[in-house]
Structure formats: C-alpha cells, structure tokens
Amino acid sequence: LRLLLLKGTISGPKTAKISSWPGSAVYSPIENAKDILVRDEFDNPGVYILKSAPQKNIFSERVYIGEAEELRARLKNHISKLKKKPFDSFVAFTDTNHLLNKATVKYLEHKLLICAKENKTSEIANEVSPKMPRISEADRYNMDGFLSEMKVILPLLGFEFVTPMVTPTFVEKPKDLFRLKSKQLNTFMFVSEGAFIVTKGSQASKTSSASIGKSWLRIRSRLIEQGVFVDQSTHYEITQDTIFSSVSAASSVTLGRQSPGPISWIHLTENITYSEFIQIQNID
Structure with missing residues (x-):
C-alpha cells in the first residue's frame, strides 16, 4: 500500500494505492475539498464516502455512501448542501482501467451499504437504499475484487464501517484459547x-x-x-x-x-x- 500525503501531514489530504490494483483512493478533509476536487481522478466515475462524528454515541462514525458518473460535480453539489448536517471528510474511489461505469459504481455503492448495515458499527446517513443493478458475471467478478481492496484501504483512512463487530461462530476449535x-x-x-x-x-x-x-x-x-x-x-x-x-x-x-x-x-x-x-x- 502506498500513501501519498498531498499537504505533508498525516491528517490532511492523501492518496492511497495498492500495487497492481487499478483502483485509486483520494481522501480529504472537507475544508480542503476545493483544492482536491480539481484533481484528474474526479473527472471519472466512482464511489465516495462522506464521514462525520455520529449523532448517536453508540456508533463510531456517521457515513454517507454515494456514487457518481462524474465525481467532481456530484461531490461539489453534495458538499454544498451539508450546512445543516455537515460532514468532516470524504474519500473517493476511482480507477485507471475504465472498469468503473454507471452500472458498476452503483454495484459498489449497493455492496458498501449492505456491508455498513450488516456490521452495525456506523450511523448511516443515506435515506434511500438503492437496488442491486444488473451487471454481467465478469463485471461482478471484477467489482468484488475491487471491493476487497477498498475494504483494505478504508480502515487505514479512518473509515470503520467495513469492519465487523461480530463474526459468524467459528466451526474449527481454535488451537490456543x-x-x-x-x-x-x-x-x-x-x-x-x-x-x-x-x-x-x-x-x-x-x-x-x-x-x-x-x-x-x-x-x-x-x-x-x-x-x-x-x-x-x-x-x-x-x-x-x-x-x-x-x-x-x-x-x-x-x-x-x-x-x-x-x-x-x-x-x-x-x-x-x-x-x-x-x-x-x-x-x-
């Protein structure tokens, strides 16, 4: 995993990439959004997650999960409407191999929302749950692989909703108890x-x-x-x-x-x- 600190500080804007993975993540505090959204990555389709402190203290964070055919326009519009219930930061995922398109970003959005709801660690700001889009078997295979790498990166950028609190009971007895x-x-x-x-x-x-x-x-x-x-x-x-x-x-x-x-x-x-x-x- 390669992290590039765009402002030279660990808490500031940064990019995250995994070797041989076509995806790319860009993280930024909201106050740096104007400078960060000019980057080329935001010309592309992708998924994004907005984050803030939770309104209920039983949760670790509050997140909004979204998708867009053009990330820059969607994020600018979304951030401009956050005055009543503001978010503190965001991360956006896109790719360099044109795997992401209108259908596949909706698939990723759907899967991320399911993950957040099942893990129950984060407060979800989405008011609507999108339906699973129809995509080809090949696209589903590619997107499941893409999602696996996203789940590696997200916790490292401070997003906890992909981390489960409970796990299915293990069938095999552990060696060391x-x-x-x-x-x-x-x-x-x-x-x-x-x-x-x-x-x-x-x-x-x-x-x-x-x-x-x-x-x-x-x-x-x-x-x-x-x-x-x-x-x-x-x-x-x-x-x-x-x-x-x-x-x-x-x-x-x-x-x-x-x-x-x-x-x-x-x-x-x-x-x-x-x-x-x-x-x-x-x-x-």
Whole structure:
C-alpha cells in the first residue's frame, strides 16, 4: 500500500494505492475539498464516502455512501448542501482501467451499504437504499475484487464501517484459547488473523467503571443495544463471537473497566499470560 500525503501531514489530504490494483483512493478533509476536487481522478466515475462524528454515541462514525458518473460535480453539489448536517471528510474511489461505469459504481455503492448495515458499527446517513443493478458475471467478478481492496484501504483512512463487530461462530476449535482473569466471569478469547475474538457464550460484566475509555464504553453500549450482550441477571451473556481490535479492548469491554489485556488473558492449557505466550511464539 502506498500513501501519498498531498499537504505533508498525516491528517490532511492523501492518496492511497495498492500495487497492481487499478483502483485509486483520494481522501480529504472537507475544508480542503476545493483544492482536491480539481484533481484528474474526479473527472471519472466512482464511489465516495462522506464521514462525520455520529449523532448517536453508540456508533463510531456517521457515513454517507454515494456514487457518481462524474465525481467532481456530484461531490461539489453534495458538499454544498451539508450546512445543516455537515460532514468532516470524504474519500473517493476511482480507477485507471475504465472498469468503473454507471452500472458498476452503483454495484459498489449497493455492496458498501449492505456491508455498513450488516456490521452495525456506523450511523448511516443515506435515506434511500438503492437496488442491486444488473451487471454481467465478469463485471461482478471484477467489482468484488475491487471491493476487497477498498475494504483494505478504508480502515487505514479512518473509515470503520467495513469492519465487523461480530463474526459468524467459528466451526474449527481454535488451537490456543485464553481465559479472562476474573473470579466472577467465564470469558474466553482466541486470536485469528490479527483479530481478538471473544467467544460466543462468554460472560461480560454488567457494571462499568469511570476508568474505562470512552471508545470502549461506546463499544459496550453498542453491543448491548444490538443484542450481542444479553442481560442474564448477574452478568451479560455474549451471544456471538465478537471481534475486538486489540487484546486490551477485549478485556476492557468485557470487564467494564480499564484492563491491561496482555496480562489479563491466561492461556487455558499453558497457564501463562497472553504476553508471555507471544514472547514464546516470537522466540520459536
């Protein structure tokens, strides 16, 4: 992945490209839109996502997902109408091989909206859900590949709606299982492809303390509202395998307080902390 900082700052406008991928992403804060929209990429068809802080604090962000045959005109028009409910930034995706056209950008828009609704991590500003357009089997194959690369880039640019909070229950039993160090809770976790997954049937504390970070408290609230954490009188039962971005997020959200994850999870059979387990793995 190649990031080019257009103004020399990590928070400012930037482009993102993946080697051998025909797509291109351009990210910009809204205040830089006038300068950025003159770029050649915005002459082309593409999809775009506008982002702001959520209006409901159970979400991580608020997004609007759109498409256009000419990105520049659509984005100028859209941004000019944002005075009542403004967005802070946007990202636009286009390509250099002319894979994107009127039909295929609508396909990408449709798939991104489905992804956002299924993941339930972001507030969706779209009032209308477009229908799936008819495209050829070859176009569908190309667009699914294009979408896969978009899902790699979006989180790196700060867009979280493509990242799931919960995942289907794993069929295979994980090799290394960790138990949360707690006298009150029976809570288990395993690691898969860099994600920290608390298992279905685990328990979470019903109380939360002032020490817990705001972002982790927001995740707790979201999981409760979505029925992933279900009230069982003395604790919450976790009804789905649930993904966390870090080992400390997994322990802090389930305990309801700030918790150092590397020493809060104990290997079920080796009886060592997650931190010690990782050290041994690195030596091996």
